Amino acid sequence: NAGVMQNPRHLVRRRGQEARLRCSPMKGHSHVYWYRQLPEEGLKFMVYLQKENIIDESGMPKERFSAEFPKEGPSILRIQQVVRGDSAAYFCASSPISVNNEQFFGPGTRLTVL
């Protein structure tokens, strides 16, 4: 039973380029969450999606960032025109329909913007 998969594990981009981060949830999980973690910091919530729907994007920057979770395929976090401040570890988590909202995390994508 595979866990949450994220790719790529490491991504290097130059300022102004686009970054696409992918997340495949655990089998049977229909809820996906994206978080950002800076060094020596906790995880900051970005967005919560279900299949084909954005449920809560209160943590997403208003510009350049978008997320989707299509009916088929992985969830995608897209960052356009990256800047150095976007350098961070981006984690995806998935959960089943659960009252306790237990979330299971992927290994993360480490984005470095040069």
Next chain:
Amino acid sequence: TQLLEQSPQFLSIQEGENLTVYCNSSSVFSSLQWYRQEPGEGPVLLVTVVTGGEVKKLKRLTFQFGDARKDSSLHITAAQPGDTGLYLCAGRGSGNTPLVFGKGTRLSVIA
């Protein structure tokens, strides 16, 4: 905005010692989770506590949820080098609100 404060931020102890780390808030949470994160990896869920006053044990780890569901503690007995890592608490408010994470306690257990 709900905030979770974790203390201490850093803790370095000798193998065999006991320790307690804390997770505090002024807000009430419907549930609280503890995770451990190792360098270069994602957080791994250790436990979920739901009921005020609840105590859960996971081998040498004991988790407690405060009576008012505003705080939690993690106690490790006879720490081992394998316990080294970043311990994160995360709380969920009412309804379908996102998890709120503390900044974590970075534990180092020296052999």
